[in-house]
Amino acid sequence: MYISRLALDHFRSWEHCVADFAPGVNILHGVNGLGKTNIVEAIEVLSTGSSHRTSSSLPLVERGAASATIRANVSEADNRRIAAAEADGANLNGVDTGDSRIDAAENGGATRDGTGDGGRSRTLRTTTYEATIAARGANRARINGGSSLYLRDIVGRIPSVSFTPEDQRLVTSDPAMRRRFLDQAGALLIPGYMNRLQTCTRIAKQRAALLKQLERSEGDTNAALSGLEIWTGQFIEAGIALTVDRNSIIDALSEPFVAIYDRLAGDKPVDGSERRSARQDEQAQKMQPQSLQTTQPVHAAHTARIGYEPSFAEVFDGEDGDAAAAISRHFQRIYPGEVARGLNLIGPHRDDMALELEGMPAREFASNGEMWTMALALKMALFEVVVRTSGVTPIVILDDVFAQLDETRRRQILAFATAQQQVFITVAARSDIPDLSGLEGVSGISVSTPHIIDVAQLKDASYDGNDQLIAQLQAMRGGDRA
Numbered sequence: 001m002y003i004s005r006l007a008l009d010h011f012r013s014w015e016h017c018v019a020d021f022a023p024g025v026n027i028l029h030g031v032n033g034l035g036k037t038n039i040v041e042a043i044e045v046l047s048t049g050s051s052h053r054t055s056s057s058l059p060l061v062e063r064g065a066a067s068a069t070i071r072a073n074v075s076e077a078d079n080r081r082i083a084a085a086e087a088d089g090a091n092l093n094g095v096d097t098g099d100s101r102i103d104a105a106e107n108g109g110a111t112r113d114g115t116g117d118g119g120r121s122r123t124l125r126t127t128t129y130e131a132t133i134a135a136r137g138a139n140r141a142r143i144n145g146g147s148s149l150y151l152r153d154i155v156g157r158i159p160s161v162s163f164t165p166e167d168q169r170l171v172t173s174d175p176a177m178r179r180r181f182l183d184q185a186g187a188l189l190i191p192g193y194m195n196r197l198q199t200c201t202r203i204a205k206q207r208a209a210l211l212k213q214l215e216r217s218e219g220d221t222n223a224a225l226s227g228l229e230i231w232t233g234q235f236i237e238a239g240i241a242l243t244v245d246r247n248s249i250i251d252a253l254s255e256p257f258v259a260i261y262d263r264l265a266g267d268k269p270v271d272g273s274e275r276r277s278a279r280q281d282e283q284a285q286k287m288q289p290q291s292l293q294t295t296q297p298v299h300a301a302h303t304a305r306i307g308y309e310p311s312f313a314e315v316f317d318g319e320d321g322d323a324a325a326a327i328s329r330h331f332q333r334i335y336p337g338e339v340a341r342g343l344n345l346i347g348p349h350r351d352d353m354a355l356e357l358e359g360m361p362a363r364e365f366a367s368n369g370e371m372w373t374m375a376l377a378l379k380m381a382l383f384e385v386v387v388r389t390s391g392v393t394p395i396v397i398l399d400d401v402f403a404q405l406d407e408t409r410r411r412q413i414l415a416f417a418t419a420q421q422q423v424f425i426t427v428a429a430r431s432d433i434p435d436l437s438g439l440e441g442v443s444g445i446s447v448s449t450p451h452i453i454d455v456a457q458l459k460d461a462s463y464d465g466n467d468q469l470i471a472q473l474q475a476m477r478g479g480d481r482a
Contacts, residue, residue: 030455212342
């Protein structure tokens, strides 16, 4: 799967933009402020329904516009047509599909003209995905210009994994950023996840509004209390479903995360230390979040782990088997505090993901390099799980990450990214374009000759296009007056 064309209207700093891309490595270069990150952010939004840079849609829309539009032509192998052609004994080169063709990336050295590997070429199906991001209101989507859908209905169809300068904050920042990572992972991995997330968020807002109403109210509060009871029941039901989803995400990511971190960190102890003493092991065990505690010693050289810290911990306590009743009792105990503050004091909006290194909280004890390695391992683990569960290779985005990494980690992430079907790399200048020599790309796609896009030229082309449109409109108005 790869994006062959991306068109933006009123997205961030872009009034209009049309960019053509190729399979393999695509490099967008231009000085800071031109909008390189906005282009790859649009791909992320189309892929996951959200951006790692903001929690709302409003900043995604150009100032003064009511909405932004993202359109992408996505080409992917049409395996059904290939199977049908093979069943008929047809030569794939002669199948009239009406679709574009490209050499099979996995097809053992097929060339771009389709003559490699016995003249076989992979039949592609091209689909146009369109997302309309509203400054206010619901975000909408269309597939091939069809009927209007919600944006969540197309989320996950163009899987992508982004590596950004903010990734280190997955370890150091507050829980909101880690929840955003879990939500983007859920959008890619679990059908219906975004729908359940939006339902839970909507109910939480309604419940919080009632709590604020009770805080301000005087006299009879029976109606508000009755409404609060109803919304609390719905919040518990929706929150349990979301909690189960997030737990399954952590379960899926945990094993590949550990393996990838070990591989990235190398064979030597990360901090150069020797084996811990028994007392240090005991101290480290006590400091772990409950979700990560075990009865095993924790003195492996590169032990890195992730765990889920749900606000609705009752879902996994297993005391009486009725999580909903246990959470309801919890709400009853904290009711005075919720009314006093006008807030939902528990719920999925307070979940967190715990990361620990050698039995210690990573945010407190990991070095800068170790934090970057953990962040890279998280994103690579997500990539691996998406491939394993969907059979589709995600698009990889490397957004201005090289200035943040040492040489070893640069080569590690480049080796990973260039082996995928399509990768986008943003850099500030041509001199910052990474050295791709010695790296192997997908078969048939050259890494040493990447597709380079000058973002300044894209910006100039968008201005020229606007000038032409204005001239056409003025000409039309002149003709009407005549």
